[in-house]
Amino acid sequence: MITESKILIVDDEKTQRDALAQLLEMDGYAVKTASNGAAALNIIDRFMPSVVITDFKMPNMSGSQLISAIKKKNPLIEAIVVTAYGNIDIAVDAMKKGAYDFITKPIDFEHLSILIKKASEKRMITIENIQLKQQLSSVSHKIIGESDSIKKVLSVVKRVAGTDVPVMITGESGTGKELVVDALHKSSGRKGNLIKINAAAIPIDLLESELFGYEKGAFTGAESSKVGKFDLASKGTLFLDEIGDMPYNLQSKLLRVLQEKMVMPIGASSEHPIDVRIIAATNQNLDKRISTGAFRNDLYYRLSVIKIDVPPLRERKEDIPILAEEFCREFARRYNKNIKGFTQEALQALTNYDYPGNIRELRNYVERAVILSHSSLIDVSLMPSELKNIQPDASISIDNGLEAAVEALERDLIKNALETTGMVQTRAAQKLKISERVLRYKLAKYGFK
Structure with missing residues (x-):
């Protein structure tokens, strides 16, 4: 009772x-x-x-x-x-x-x-x-933005947070994948800890013992037992970052954990059950790694019951002013600066840039500007040269006639599609919503190599 x-x-x-x-x-x-x-x-x-x-x-x-x-x-x-x-x-x-x-x-x-x-x-x-909704609200404000793409991410987080299914988070470096992980865990209602491990940052020969732990005497130098990350995340969440870099032989052991929900530390004589929610993330193309035999197809499908793709900043430019203002407030408090925001010219320079480093890069630029600023508004003069030198494409002008302007715009759109898809023509054609044959014709027409 x-x-x-x-x-x-x-x-x-x-x-x-x-x-x-x-x-x-x-x-x-x-x-x-x-x-x-x-x-x-x-x-x-x-x-x-x-x-x-x-x-x-x-x-x-x-x-x-x-x-x-x-x-x-x-x-x-x-x-x-x-x-x-x-x-x-x-x-x-x-x-x-x-x-x-x-x-x-x-x-x-x-x-x-x-x-x-x-x-x-x-x-x-x-x-x-009620508590879950409050938790989701408290962590969702860290995932900042009003764009449709980021609202879609938050919608998926809200729907799957309370489940125990594995989640695969994809996206370029610096897009905020770890914020999505934090939101999923804090809104899950799970009582255990969120344990994070980066598969790319740990030497291959140590990764297994970090995940599974080991018993005393399991190998030379194992003078005491060690609790693995799976057990540390008991009744909580285990976040496997850069999952694409996990060694192939260890992938099969992870697959068995997902299937059986059992782990066996190195040197142990028996398995024991675990209650852990698995979230994985990668900035790699796992389909390509699967095709080359570097990543297990069956593990991919086990981890991708729910897939959340975090968009790059260049695809959610309407969020740049919102993010920049939020970072400005954060760093103004940290450095005790009386800064209210940005001049229109500075905000425009921030918005025009494509940010290969995504949110992390934007955050660094704003921090630098806050530190250097001596006035209440951050001016464009405090922006790094790569932002200040961006100018609208002069070739897109009606002075040369409508046909030339349309061709200039089309050429720039094709160039942008190629750059944002890693120069993969199939994906660029999909992004442009044209066939590969039409794309090849236009590449030849505009002199792309």
């Missing part, structure tokens, strides 16, 4: 409420009683019950009226109405006003116990959902 559950019994018949209170106390509940609705409302302020059991027919304030008053005070309190057999229609009306359920007289205590447990469970689920 969960002793934290508190019950308030409201009945104008003393014998009835005292008998019910005694039975519930024997069942492990903390119980208070009230003889009428007004007394019940006073007790609620001090006692904060999980469930109120109220008789329907009472003088001055009916059970239905009491429930309405309770829900105004605290909508999380559940209520069960006790009614005579012939008053079921009235009890149903009370349920419409917020009662969880009703029970008829004479009270079947076993049935009442079941109703109390179900009402308490409903209350806890409601509270957990």
Whole structure:
């Protein structure tokens, strides 16, 4: 029995409420009683019950009226109405006003116990959902932006955070993949820690022992046992960053963990179960690594039950001013500067740039500008040369006629598509929504090599 559950019994018949209170106390509940609705409302302020059991027919304030008053005070309190057999229609009306359920007289205590447990469970689920929404709100503000692409990322995070399915996060370096990981974990409701490990940053011969741990004497130098990352993340989340760099032989062991939910430290004689949610991330093209035999196809599909692609900054330029202003406020506080923002010219220079280093690069530029600034507005003179030297393409001008302007624009769009897809013509054609044959024709037409 969960002793934290508190019950308030409201009945104008003393014998009835005292008998019910005694039975519930024997069942492990903390119980208070009230003889009428007004007394019940006073007790609620001090006692904060999980469930109120109220008789329907009472003088001055009916059970239905009491429930309405309770829900105004605290909508999380559940209520069960006790009614005579012939008053079921009235009890149903009370349920419409917020009662969880009703029970008829004479009270079947076993049935009442079941109703109390179900009402308490409903209350806890409601509270957990509110907490999850609050957690999601608190972490989502770190994923800043108003673009459709970033709203799509946040929408997926909201829908899958409470599940235990593996998630694969893809995106270029510096796009904010780790912020998505933080949002998923903090909004998951999992009680354990978020443990992070970068597969590219740990030597190949040490990565297995870092993940699985080892027993004392498992190998030369193992003078004591070591807990692996899987166990450190128990009941929490394990984030495998740069999963594309994981050695092939270790990929098969990770696949088995995902399938069996069991791990065996190096040198151990038996496996043990784990409860861990796996999130992986990469900035590599895993399809290409699969085709070359560097990454297991079956592991990829296991990790990619849910896939979240974090867009590069150049594809969400409308978010650049929002991000820049947020970083400006952050660094102004850190360095104790009285800086209100950017001049229009500086903001335009920031927005025009394509940021191969994505958000990380933008953040660095803003920090530099805040440190160097001596006025309340950051001027374009504080921008690095690569931002200040960007000028609109002079060739796109109606002075040369409409046909020449259209060709200049088309040439620039093709160039941008090639650059943003790593010069892969198939992907560039998909981005431009034209066939590869048409793209090859236009590459030849505009002299691309």
